[in-house]
Amino acid sequence: MPEGHTVHRTANHFNEVFGGKVLEVISPQGRFSAGAAQIDGLKLIEAWAVGKQMFLNFENDLTLRIHLGIYGKWNFAKFKEVVPEPVGQVRVRFIVGNQFADLRGPTACDLITTQEALVLAKQLGPDPLNPDSDSSQESRFVQKITTSKRAIGLLLMDQSVVAGIGNVYRAELLFRARLDPYALGSMFPESVIRGIWHDAETLMKVGVATGIMITRDELLDALPAKVDRYFVYKREGLPCRVCGTEVSIALMASRKLYWCTKCQTPPATAAKIET
Ligand SMILES: [Zn+2]
Known part of the structure; x- marks a missing residue:
């Protein structure tokens, strides 16, 4: 899709x-x-x-x-x-x-x-690709995430929470922010979730301009057609580009989730949930 x-x-x-x-x-x-x-x-x-x-x-x-x-x-x-x-x-x-x-x-x-x-x-949820002058979309996003008792990895795939993010951007946004996909939305401070929104805006604009999903900043200028563009997506078993730990894979709501268990941590005092 x-x-x-x-x-x-x-x-x-x-x-x-x-x-x-x-x-x-x-x-x-x-x-x-x-x-x-x-x-x-x-x-x-x-x-x-x-x-x-x-x-x-x-x-x-x-x-x-x-x-x-x-x-x-x-x-x-x-x-x-x-x-x-x-x-x-x-x-x-x-x-x-x-x-x-x-x-x-x-x-x-x-x-x-x-x-x-x-x-x-x-x-539909707020769309990072539809700019608004009063940041109301960003505020809706932050409110939906920080008041939710669901895992952030699930929330980013819910089209009523944020419209347009799919499996690739979900995995990469969470890695770039070093966030544990299983931590609950309500555990995060607003500033962290605002950061995710702005990062989604940036990455998805590159996607619109180029037609390619690129999430590694060092590749943004080169726009290579065929190169491993991602930090964790479809990289299960390979070493994390940052810490060398094997990238993990799991099913979350029947979609494949990729993340680094060492780099991506819950906010302090967080308790994990099972999905
Ligand atoms: Zn790592």
Whole structure:
């Protein structure tokens, strides 16, 4: 499943290629024919994202909500004269000029009113990639974490606590802050959780700009395509880059968790919980 930075990249691409233009919208597979008919021939006002969900606002106050889920995929391409025949199960195809976008296998592809989309977006957690002027998103994040009796490793994966963080960023953010994933949210001082929020903003912006998740600062400028970019993610059994201890792996809420048991410690006086 893509993490939030990928969804924001897709929304940016939609705005660049399709924004403000009248789109041809079809459902080659047929499963979205009725929906496509309601937005075909209309102008796309704006594409936006919250966490892992993308929203396309059309000029008739309808919004297409898309969540790729595990199997969903986008394909963007240009063509010369005739748009190519769809390959496979294309749920929706968007065409403008000589460019098209094909959407396959999304978990959600629903046409709702723009008002409903705004209500839905508010129910999602704060998104480090959606800047706000009054830091209200950061405050919501801090409040949700520091009042919770759940493990911070679980909280960072909960889309109602923070939208857009997935397994890679979860593991790397906790390592960068040297935090024990099993320590409870309420054990942490606000300043530590604010630090996590700002680090998430920084890392995910790099993800949006480059399309690559890079979490080791010494690699940020080089943006290497293929190099081990992470501190702990998928490095179980290998020596920790900081202390040399073998990186650990465990299942937390049925997702793989990677961390260094020596570097990542609970706040003082913390008691661990079992998950
Ligand atoms: Zn270590």
